[in-house]
Amino acid sequence: MTERSLIIKHALTVLAGQLAVVSFGVADTVIAGRYDPQALAILSVSAAIYISVYVALLGIVQALLPLFAELHGAKRDGDIGPTFRQGVYLWFGLTMLGAALLLSPRLLLQWTNVPEHLQAETISYLAILALALPPALFFRLFSALSQSLGKPKLVTAIQLAALFLKIPLSIALAFGYGPWPPLGLTGCALATVGVNFAMMAIAVWLLKSNPTYQTCHIWRKLEAPDAKVLMNMCRLGLPNGLSVTVEVTSFTLMALFISRLGITAAASHQVASNMAALLYMVPLSFSIAISARISFWKGAGNDVMMRQALKHGFQVTMLLALCLSCLLWVFHQTIANIYAKDEAVAQMAGQLLILIGFYHLVDALQTLCFFILRSFKVTLAPAFVYSFVLWGVGLAGGFQLAYEGLGPFEAMNSPEAFWLMNSLGLVLVSMCLLWLIQYHLQQSVQSTPRD
Numbered sequence: 001m002t003e004r005s006l007i008i009k010h011a012l013t014v015l016a017g018q019l020a021v022v023s024f025g026v027a028d029t030v031i032a033g034r035y036d037p038q039a040l041a042i043l044s045v046s047a048a049i050y051i052s053v054y055v056a057l058l059g060i061v062q063a064l065l066p067l068f069a070e071l072h073g074a075k076r077d078g079d080i081g082p083t084f085r086q087g088v089y090l091w092f093g094l095t096m097l098g099a100a101l102l103l104s105p106r107l108l109l110q111w112t113n114v115p116e117h118l119q120a121e122t123i124s125y126l127a128i129l130a131l132a133l134p135p136a137l138f139f140r141l142f143s144a145l146s147q148s149l150g151k152p153k154l155v156t157a158i159q160l161a162a163l164f165l166k167i168p169l170s171i172a173l174a175f176g177y178g179p180w181p182p183l184g185l186t187g188c189a190l191a192t193v194g195v196n197f198a199m200m201a202i203a204v205w206l207l208k209s210n211p212t213y214q215t216c217h218i219w220r221k222l223e224a225p226d227a228k229v230l231m232n233m234c235r236l237g238l239p240n241g242l243s244v245t246v247e248v249t250s251f252t253l254m255a256l257f258i259s260r261l262g263i264t265a266a267a268s269h270q271v272a273s274n275m276a277a278l279l280y281m282v283p284l285s286f287s288i289a290i291s292a293r294i295s296f297w298k299g300a301g302n303d304v305m306m307r308q309a310l311k312h313g314f315q316v317t318m319l320l321a322l323c324l325s326c327l328l329w330v331f332h333q334t335i336a337n338i339y340a341k342d343e344a345v346a347q348m349a350g351q352l353l354i355l356i357g358f359y360h361l362v363d364a365l366q367t368l369c370f371f372i373l374r375s376f377k378v379t380l381a382p383a384f385v386y387s388f389v390l391w392g393v394g395l396a397g398g399f400q401l402a403y404e405g406l407g408p409f410e411a412m413n414s415p416e417a418f419w420l421m422n423s424l425g426l427v428l429v430s431m432c433l434l435w436l437i438q439y440h441l442q443q444s445v446q447s448t449p450r451d
Contacts, residue, residue: 060237
């Protein structure tokens with residue numbers, strides 16, 4: 001099987017699982033949109049905060065994938081077990097931090113002037129989701145290990161099974177079923193908690209019983225925390241987490257700032273951001289597969305195959321991004337009508353989805369660049385790029401254009417302002433990350449010994 005075929009096979013398997021996971025949010029968004037426009041607005045604010053916390057911590061956990069993959073490429077699977085067990089200590093600390101953040105969102109809601117009538121239900125929703133965070137992060141630790149070993153099928157199977165459980169459970173709890181009273185958004189949150197614990201339980205069982213993980217010696221005696229190993233994980237993970245945090249918090253603050261424009265604007269933004277997240281799963285899945293292959297070949301010491309994996313990654317990922325953007329431009333209003341029954345929300349969301357088509361192209365490019373740099377263990381420079389550009393140009397520029405006007409442009413008073421400036425920010429991010437990739441490739445050429 002060729003390198004391109006391996007990447008596509010791995011990526012499509014990952015994509016099936018990623019689409020299942022993001023469909024959790026799609027299902028909740030559609031349920032909330034059918035339940036009540038205000039429920040959709042509450043979900044917009046709540047989901048933005050939860051995703052910011054979750055993805056920031058996930059970014060740290062995901063940084064372990066190149067460590068596992070390099071050990072696998074160097075045929076040192078026996079060393080993966082101790083690394084994984086140290087990762088469990090990291091997981092425990094991250095879950096405690098994340099739960100504390102989700103249980104104390106009031107200052108953030110007040111600072112961003114989220115309307116009072118949305119705050120109480122947002123706080124209640126996040127308190128329930130705090131229970132879902134520990135199992136969700138552990139499953140991602142299991143996922144990083146499986147993908148580094150080139151075995152994503154088990155992860156995908158669990159995620160697909162979870163989706164088939166999540167959708168009917170969310171509907172039943174939200175709208176009521178038999179003796180169960182309708183719980184609205186609370187029902188969706190409770191369904192998420194139950195499904196995440198089920199996924200964690202299956203992951204633990206597979207780690208103990210499946211032959212795939214036996215050579216890694218996962219279940220040997222738990223060592224004491226190793227400061228050197230944990231520091232190395234943090235050295236890679238914290239900048240990685242910061243980069244992801246900056247990107248996601250730009251979405252979070254967008255949602256919170258847009259809520260000032262009213263329920264219609266907040267609800268339409270939720271539809272747009274949900275579609276952006278759904279499309280993002282494609283470049284994310286290919287970036288994970290490409291990152292695993294690059295790290296594998298780096299561990300094996302094969303620079304030629306590493307570059308081949310990188311080349312194929314760019315070709316396939318950007319072609320798919322262009323196809324998806326074209327489909328969104330053609331069917332933008334149809335998609336918006338599926339999400340929302342309110343005519344005003346659907347109309348505004350349809351206009352936003354046109355912008356999402358352009359946004360997805362640059363989002364796909366920067367995602368792939370970010371994962372490639374992570375395989376090169378380059379995480380600090382991207383963190384600075386994301387911080388200055390996405391917060392400075394994307395978020396601050398979007399706020400300025402939306403509410404006060406920017407240069408010759410008058411205030412738009414629309415969510416479109418934020419998406420326009422965020423797209424411009426991602427263009428600048430992509431240019432910087434491409435330059436970093438080129439620089440480190442040249443460095444690897446210069447450092448390669450010659451006969």
